[in-house]
Amino acid sequence: MADIIQLLPDHVANQIAAGEVVQRPASVVKELLENAIDAGADTIKLIIKDAGKTLVQVIDNGKGMSPTDARLSFSRHATSKIRNAEDLFQLHTKGFRGEALASIAAIAHVELKTKQPDDEVGTCLVIEGSDVASQEVVVTPTGTSVSVKNLFFNIPARRNFLKSDAVELRHVTDEFHRVALAHPSISFAMYNNGSESFNLPVSNYRQRIVNIFGNKTNEKLVPVDEDTEVLKISGFVGKPEFAKKTRGEQYFFVNNRFIKSAYLNHAIASAFEGLLKSGTHASYFLNLDVDPQTIDINIHPTKTEIKFDDEHTLYALLRSAVKHSLGQFNIAPVIDFEHDPSLDTPYNYKNNQAKAPKIEVDSNFNPFKTETKFSGSSTRQTASFKPTPNDWDSLYVGMESKGNDSEEHSETDFSELQFESEEETTSMFGSDQPVETGSSTYQLHNKYIVSTIKSGMLLIDQQRAHQRILYEEFLKNITIKEATSQQLLFPLQLHFSSQDIEVVRQLKSDLEHTGFVFSKVDDGEVEITGVPVGVPESEVSIVLEQLISDVENEVPDSHFSATDLMAKSMAKSLAIKTGQTLKSDEQEYLVNKLFACKEPNMSPANRTAFITMSVDELDKKFM
The missing domain is CATH 3.30.565.10 (Histidine kinase-like ATPase, C-terminal domain)
Incomplete structure (x- = not known):
């Protein structure tokens, strides 16, 4: 052969x-x-x-x-x-x-x-x-x-x-x-x-970070510096209040070489435990200097993965260094067992004795001889009353007649009173449709909505259903360009990096069709004076960050148009989440709006939004 x-x-x-x-x-x-x-x-x-x-x-x-x-x-x-x-x-x-x-x-x-x-x-x-x-x-x-x-x-x-x-x-x-x-x-x-x-x-390392990610980044950074025989750590971590939904600003450098390490990333997440909101990720820019003999950088063609001799030690040192920095700069609560009590007192008063305050009493002061002045609606009147210890009954003389007079006018007086109205809270899904009483829906584990139908039972995923509702609404608003906007009392200022600003500038016209009103998009800053109706002001930054991330990574697919991508991203950010309790009228409204959609059975990400179970299928469960 x-x-x-x-x-x-x-x-x-x-x-x-x-x-x-x-x-x-x-x-x-x-x-x-x-x-x-x-x-x-x-x-x-x-x-x-x-x-x-x-x-x-x-x-x-x-x-x-x-x-x-x-x-x-x-x-x-x-x-x-x-x-x-x-x-x-x-x-x-x-x-x-x-x-x-x-x-x-x-x-x-x-x-x-x-x-x-x-x-x-x-x-x-x-x-x-x-x-x-x-x-x-x-x-x-x-x-x-x-x-x-x-x-x-x-x-x-x-x-x-x-x-x-x-x-x-x-x-x-x-x-x-x-x-x-x-x-x-x-x-x-x-x-x-x-x-x-x-x-x-x-420049130095801090200024290099600021030059890349914008001037606003400077106030977000917390220094980390630790030097041991095994590892030297230097760099910065971001404050918890500036944590983001995405993992964009996370950088590990080992001997000036960028690496990816899920194990070391877990050490950072562990150091921030209890300080971050659910679903957010802290930023970090950390340099690790180790002995080249203790690492192997030749295990991956792109050299972004490194094998360490003793990962457990590096994990413990990295976690401790970050926690120490967060506590040192009052980011996380700490207990200081080496606290010097003398530092609580200013140095100039450290050895001074406390002086007792002087109390002065006016022996001639009589509160009943003092004239009491009170102002009426149109004139100032002065009343002087000097009772003696035996004339206390005279204080109540004439109260009955005044009480009778007040009863005669009580009805008219109270009719003219105006009470402050309580703040009206709108429903999560609006109130443009009346909700029928006697709701037949039930929320299961704050995740699913159960409803009855003629043939059996309907089970709806509340998050996916709301995403479908919002997706079609946003897509309609962008297409017909007739979205309504609610003006903000004070402009909302958001800060982004230069490449993110470029993405916002490209999407500005489409965002305006959804209800956003921009007064400034330049120099790392976005100023918003109006937002779509139903979008909370606190959610605007989250919506834009998610939208920028989706556009830059073309989620879910490159075959979709920019308009479709924007509608999906905004719907994903603003939809109710799993675990959120809904009132009976909100459950009913969600069901009605879902089946008013063109494609109610699928979420924007092509996932099942609801399932049905017939009576026959339920009967089989009991056989």
Whole structure:
């Protein structure tokens, strides 16, 4: 039988490796930025077009490469970081495998320009699909410029799997943030389709966070600093009152390398236990410095997962450090057993004796000789009454006649009284339809609504049903552009990052059709003067945060329009939740509104909203 095993050609092997290393344009951004940092650059520029599908270019002022190194850098497993296997456990750099540039060159058009400081001219290398098209001498500044064009041009199937520009741009921005946060001593700039998105000068770590996420972030940060023999922790965590529904602002850096760790994330959540509202997540920006020999960063192609020698110790130290910071800055209640009582008294009065207050009594004071003045409706009258100890009965003389007179006018007097009306509370679902008395609904475990029908029983999921009701209402309002709005007494000011502001600006017109009224959308701040009827003011920030997150990640699917996506996101945020108690009239109204919808049987997320159970099915349960 003939031999069937054969070696793969280099270009095929490179494309297979590219499938592990390069998943989307953000993967290229990560690899090129890390190479620029390893080159010793202190100024790095990222230029992208069409969310990186057309162009990803990284320009740095590092040490550059020689012509030979420039050619060799695109070979597989060619690296300057490793000489033997032991070097894998002494890594202090980013890229070390030597696969990134070879994988990128296999599935894109790459142009490399590089020059070393001592050379007069540099090298320009052009590679198309692993094939070197040209290598020429070129005049270029010191450093390296790598341009990756037409990603996945020779693999159409992989290109079709890419999401929309908004989603891919979000991933690119996330990678840019991760690298920029890990290196505040390096100046970064990002340009998207010719416009500047970020310009981050050299700064300290706190200022780098503020420059990325907005000036309002500064007041949200609580410092964390702990130094032990095993681990050094530095960075910041967010205050509990600023916790978000999404996990966007959560960053772990181990030896200046961004990682994802559900185990360490649980340590942070445990430190915040009892301080966060249900369903919210605290923000954190933490740097962990450990001995490189105690970690293995070579277990995942993207190097975002790390294996620790002693995870339990790191968990305990991280949890304790965060809890200590929260208590130290009066974020969480603490008991201080080393409290010095002398600190309670100001230093200037520490040794002074307490002075007894002086009490002065006027022996001539007689309250019954004092004239009592009282003001009437139109004139000021002065009454003077000087009773003697034996004339107390005279105080009540004339009260009977006055009482009789008052009885005669009591009916007219009370008829003119006006009482403050109690605050009217509207029903959760409004009151545009009358509710019949004698309700036949029942709420089960604050989750389901049970109702009777001719054939048997109806069981409705209250959260999904309300989502369907709100979804169709919002979709109708956006479509016909006739939504009603309620004006706020005081404008509501919300703060977002620059990329979130851009999303709000894109959705502004559609949001206005739902009932929102914006007076300002700029400079990291959104000012709202009106909200849709039925939307509580306290829920506005939650609605917008959820909407921004859904739009950036295209939830639930890229095939839906922006209008449909917005209606679904708002319905998901504003619908009643499982566990909320409903009155009988609210239950009845929910049932009536659900079956007035066009698609009552499914929620906006295509999940069953209600089920029916016939009498025959119930009878079978008792057989």
